[in-house]
Amino acid sequence: MRKLLTTTAIAAVALMALSGCSTRTDTTSGSSAAAGFPADSLIGVALPSKTSENWVLAGGLFEDGLKAAGFKGDVQYAGASTTVKDQQDQISAMVTKGAKVIIIGAADGGQLGTQAKAAHDAGAIVIAYDRLILNTDNVDYYVAYDNFKVGELQGQALLDGLKAKKPAGPYNIELFSGSSDDANAPVFFNGAMSVLQPKIDDGTLVVGSGQTDIKQTATAGWKAENAQSRMDSLLTSTYGAKAIDGVLSPNDTLARAIITSVKAAGKPIPVVTGQDSEAESVKSIMAGEQYSTINKDTRVLVAQAIDMAKVLQKGKTPEVNDTKSYDNGKKIVPAFLLPPVIVTKANAAEAYANDPKLSPLTK
Amino acid sequence: MSAETSPRGGLRDLKKIFGGGSSNVRQFGILFSLIAIILLFQFLTNGLTLSSGNLINLVSQYSYILILAIGMVMVIIAGHIDLSVGSIAAFAGIVVATAMQEWNLPWPLAILLGLVVGALIGAWQGFWVAYIGVPAFIVTLAGMLIWRGGNQVIGNANTVPVPDGFTVIGSGYLPEVGPFTGYNNLTLLLGLVIAAAVVLVEWRARRVQKIMGSDPAPLWVSILKVVLLDAVVIYATVLFAGGRAGTSFPVSGIILGVLVLFYSFITRNTIFGRHVYAVGGNKLAAELSGVKSRRVNFLVMMNMSILASLAGMIFVARSVASGPQDGLSWELDAIAAVFIGGAAVSGGIGTVTGSIVGGLVMAVLNNGLQLLGVGADRVQIIKGLVLLIAVGVDVWNKSQGRPSLIGFLTRKSKTGEFPSEPPAVIPTSGTPDSARPSDNPS
Numbered sequence: 184m185r186k187l188l189t190t191t192a193i194a195a196v197a198l199m200a201l202s203g204c205s206t207r208t209d210t211t212s213g214s215s216a217a218a219g220f221p222a223d224s225l226i227g228v229a230l231p232s233k234t235s236e237n238w239v240l241a242g243g244l245f246e247d248g249l250k251a252a253g254f255k256g257d258v259q260y261a262g263a264s265t266t267v268k269d270q271q272d273q274i275s276a277m278v279t280k281g282a283k284v285i286i287i288g289a290a291d292g293g294q295l296g297t298q299a300k301a302a303h304d305a306g307a308i309v310i311a312y313d314r315l316i317l318n319t320d321n322v323d324y325y326v327a328y329d330n331f332k333v334g335e336l337q338g339q340a341l342l343d344g345l346k347a348k349k350p351a352g353p354y355n356i357e358l359f360s361g362s363s364d365d366a367n368a369p370v371f372f373n374g375a376m377s378v379l380q381p382k383i384d385d386g387t388l389v390v391g392s393g394q395t396d397i398k399q400t401a402t403a404g405w406k407a408e409n410a411q412s413r414m415d416s417l418l419t420s421t422y423g424a425k426a427i428d429g430v431l432s433p434n435d436t437l438a439r440a441i442i443t444s445v446k447a448a449g450k451p452i453p454v455v456t457g458q459d460s461e462a463e464s465v466k467s468i469m470a471g472e473q474y475s476t477i478n479k480d481t482r483v484l485v486a487q488a489i490d491m492a493k494v495l496q497k498g499k500t501p502e503v504n505d506t507k508s509y510d511n512g513k514k515i516v517p518a519f520l521l522p523p524v525i526v527t528k529a530n531a532a533e534a535y536a537n538d539p540k541l542s543p544l545t546k
Numbered sequence: 547m548s549a550e551t552s553p554r555g556g557l558r559d560l561k562k563i564f565g566g567g568s569s570n571v572r573q574f575g576i577l578f579s580l581i582a583i584i585l586l587f588q589f590l591t592n593g594l595t596l597s598s599g600n601l602i603n604l605v606s607q608y609s610y611i612l613i614l615a616i617g618m619v620m621v622i623i624a625g626h627i628d629l630s631v632g633s634i635a636a637f638a639g640i641v642v643a644t645a646m647q648e649w650n651l652p653w654p655l656a657i658l659l660g661l662v663v664g665a666l667i668g669a670w671q672g673f674w675v676a677y678i679g680v681p682a683f684i685v686t687l688a689g690m691l692i693w694r695g696g697n698q699v700i701g702n703a704n705t706v707p708v709p710d711g712f713t714v715i716g717s718g719y720l721p722e723v724g725p726f727t728g729y730n731n732l733t734l735l736l737g738l739v740i741a742a743a744v745v746l747v748e749w750r751a752r753r754v755q756k757i758m759g760s761d762p763a764p765l766w767v768s769i770l771k772v773v774l775l776d777a778v779v780i781y782a783t784v785l786f787a788g789g790r791a792g793t794s795f796p797v798s799g800i801i802l803g804v805l806v807l808f809y810s811f812i813t814r815n816t817i818f819g820r821h822v823y824a825v826g827g828n829k830l831a832a833e834l835s836g837v838k839s840r841r842v843n844f845l846v847m848m849n850m851s852i853l854a855s856l857a858g859m860i861f862v863a864r865s866v867a868s869g870p871q872d873g874l875s876w877e878l879d880a881i882a883a884v885f886i887g888g889a890a891v892s893g894g895i896g897t898v899t900g901s902i903v904g905g906l907v908m909a910v911l912n913n914g915l916q917l918l919g920v921g922a923d924r925v926q927i928i929k930g931l932v933l934l935i936a937v938g939v940d941v942w943n944k945s946q947g948r949p950s951l952i953g954f955l956t957r958k959s960k961t962g963e964f965p966s967e968p969p970a971v972i973p974t975s976g977t978p979d980s981a982r983p984s985d986n987p988s
Contacts, residue, residue: 260922267865268607271864271865276916276917279597279917280594291705291867291869291871293865317705
């Protein structure tokens with residue numbers, strides 16, 4: 184026993200001593216974009232927790248797409264309860280493993296500065312996927328759907344839906360926005376308000392509760408339960424006697440929560456917008472409950488991100504189409520924006536024609 | 547204890563590497579598991595686990611959880627629990643971040659403000675636990691809600707960035723000074739100091755043992771202990787000092803190290819520390835012996851909140867911003883570390899170093915699984931099972947009258963004696979086993 188212990192201990196130390204050596208070099212690694220990197224390099228993909236269908240779908244697409252492109256892919260989701268910390272640790276682990284490009288769908292875009300810097304210092308290129316990474320110089324590209332446009336389309340859909348339902352105003356509406364720790368949430372909201380505010384000002388639209396500030400309308404964590412309970416309270420406080428005509432909802436999960444709340448209160452379902460083309464919401468649209476959603480085809484977005492990695496691998500600069508809008512507090516991040524598409528019952532079949540999962544639902 | 551000579555004397559001497567006393571056998575088991583896990587992952591990840599970059603990550607990723615574990619073990623020894631630490635961390639974090647952003651408070655003052663906030667919260671919770679007598683579970687469950695809500699009220703559920711100066715406590719490293727050696731010179735210096743301290747401490751312990759007439763362990767045990775520890779220290783130093791230029795031993799790791807030394811001393815060698823064990827072991831007996839149990843409970847709860855606010859600030863500094871989700875489920879990580887490190891749910895048993903080792907087990911496990919690319923969902927399952935098995939093995943062995951599996955292997959010949967040895971009177975190895983209020987006539 185004694186010999187065994189001693190031998191193990193000595194072996195352990197010897198093993199440690201053998202494997203240790205300084206990885207330090209005198210030169211700091213500069214921008215590696217010019218040089219490119221081997222075609223079978225590791226590409227890290229850090230995604231937030233699996234709270235919406237989109238992220239689950241994106242993970243699978245990244246795995247397949249990176250493999251098909253010849254890269255080694257490392258796709259990670261953060262745990263549901265400790266999203267931010269998990270994601271920080273996962274990105275650090277990717278840096279340790281020597282990833283050349285790290286694609287990040289941020290859980291909280293404001294809290295990844297240290298990891299983005301570590302990635303950059305190690306020579307990796309950081310691409311913000313769908314959500315911008317804030318307050319750091321160390322993010323190279325941003326690839327996303329044009330989220331202000333998404334908001335505009337949502338606002339327009341709400342107006343169209345209301346008009347179709349009842350030819351003349353005034354309409355009673357309520358506003359919902361996304362989680363305040365998501366940099367996209369205000370972009371959606373401001374986009375929608377750019378369409379809705381003039382109509383609120385001229386009295387066509389009436390926000391019954393008077394809650395038009397993004398702080399009042401926020402839905403913490405994009406959680407359905409939070410939207411549902413806020414809707415419950417709104418119905419009780421404001422819509423005891425009058426009818427509610429429309430609700431601006433930033434995404435499908437929240438839209439369905441809002442509809443659930445209205446149904447539970449025994450009220451007729453108002454015009455509710457959405458986003459993300461979740462299967463349940465497409466069904467709901469076809470059944471005439473939810474009014475609209477936005478099709479931001481995750482396939483196209485993932486393919487775009489992987490294309491960027493491919494271009495970077497060859498040592499070239501990827502194409503961007505917006506170099507002024509996305510200021511993250513430290514720099515203007517060059518962005519490639521894809522155009523979103525509004526989907527209602529009328530154009531659903533056409534919009535999802537190429538989607539094997541959604542197109543059967545529209546028939 | 548060293549007076550008894552058994553046929554297995556050599557092995558018993560070897561065990562003195564980990565100090566005397568029966569609870570050390572448990573720590574020996576946990577330490578052994580930690581080494582095994584490190585080596586396992588070192589093998590599975592092709593050497594990435596013990597690479598410079600990863601070790602540095604490991605320290606900066608888990609230092610704040612380990613800081614919480616220090617406070618938590620004292621709370622648990624005193625027979626309480628604290629569920630509010632994550633929320634307190636988040637609250638202190640947002641107060642500090644907002645103060646710096648809105649009032650342009652200089653960052654050293656902001657850190658002070660954070661600690662004051664922690665102390666006030668701690669005094670509030672300590673008051674309810676110690677003087678009103680509400681169970682700590684309830685008080686801190688309330689605290690968990692109150693301070694989480696407070697975080698969102700102050701921050702409007704927003705993410706508030708912090709200035710660069712502040713980030714040094716969470717993502718700063720020992721600076722580069724002196725000539726270029728291929729290593730970070732300050733880290734090398736730190737390593738040398740620690741290596742020298744190891745030798746000095748062992749030498750002093752032997753001297754004190756001699757003066758006190760106690761029979762010290764054979765010289766070869768001391769030498770082996772020093773050689774092993776110094777080998778680990780030097781190896782770690784080389785790794786920490788040899789990371790990518792600009793990185794070295796993290797500042798948060800230094801804060802952690804200082805706290806570990808400080809609180810190990812407090813719990814082992816001060817009257818207050820012994821009183822914590824006394825109150826947790828048997829409150830009535832402690833009170834009859836003159837221990838002011840209310841004051842002890844109050845201070846233990848307050849101390850936890852101060853450490854929680856420090857942990858929160860380190861996390862904010864590392865994340866360069868304070869967010870509404872900071873500190874979620876940290877309390878559970880800290881509590882898990884403490885129990886894996888050998889503390890007893892009923893109170894009265896546990897050590898600071900044990901909890902740190904327990905926390906490191908979780909940290910290395912988490913980190914290793916991440917390096918292997920195991921998803922967060924499965925990592926949670928594995929961590930849950932490890933916690934259950936670690937504590938389960940321990941409890942089962944105790945119910946069998948044996949201290950632990952490893953303890954069983956090493957003490958097979960003398961099962962009837964447990965619990966036999968009084969905790970050692972030797973200063974360096976005086977890790978407390980149980981409440982012994984009579985030790986501290988006050």
